[in-house]
Amino acid sequence: MSNMLFIFGAKYLYLVIIAVAGSYFLMQARGAQKQIALLGAILLPLTYLAAKIAGMIYYNPRPFVQTGIASLIPHVADNGFPSDHTLICAAITLLIYAFHKKLAIGLGVLTILVGLSRVAAGVHHLVDVLGSLLIALAVFIVIKQWVMPLVTKSKLYKKYLPQNR
Numbered sequence: 001m002s003n004m005l006f007i008f009g010a011k012y013l014y015l016v017i018i019a020v021a022g023s024y025f026l027m028q029a030r031g032a033q034k035q036i037a038l039l040g041a042i043l044l045p046l047t048y049l050a051a052k053i054a055g056m057i058y059y060n061p062r063p064f065v066q067t068g069i070a071s072l073i074p075h076v077a078d079n080g081f082p083s084d085h086t087l088i089c090a091a092i093t094l095l096i097y098a099f100h101k102k103l104a105i106g107l108g109v110l111t112i113l114v115g116l117s118r119v120a121a122g123v124h125h126l127v128d129v130l131g132s133l134l135i136a137l138a139v140f141i142v143i144k145q146w147v148m149p150l151v152t153k154s155k156l157y158k159k160y161l162p163q164n165r
Helices: 002-011 013-026 030-057 063-067 084-097 101-120 126-152 155-160
Strands: none
Touching: 002 013, 002 101, 013 030, 013 084, 013 101, 030 084, 030 126, 084 101, 084 126, 101 126
């Protein structure tokens, strides 16, 4: 039974996070949707890019490659760092955090469960999951502190994404 939970968490739980975040987005007013979409359009690709760069710098063979013990789910024997599933979950959670902190706490718990399930399923080491969380958090902080203030001062932002819409 526990293996089935780990398999579900490792393979499918990320879809729940995407669905919850998507539902939250659709329930917002048009102006809020534009704000979420703008931050997401910046955050998600930059998080992915940062992760790809980190993966080129640090190589971590997957646990089933190192130990010879079969993983619970099939996976190619490529670089395990960072965990893509955990990365997308963390980035989405942080995106929602910018707008709804309570919902983001729940998504954060699910994100941690995704990462731990990937470890328990034998396709990632804990460092792969922690690396994903740190990469997403670092990119989020940089964007919120330095990028978004510049974006919100731009003429395009003021024209198409006013605060009172």
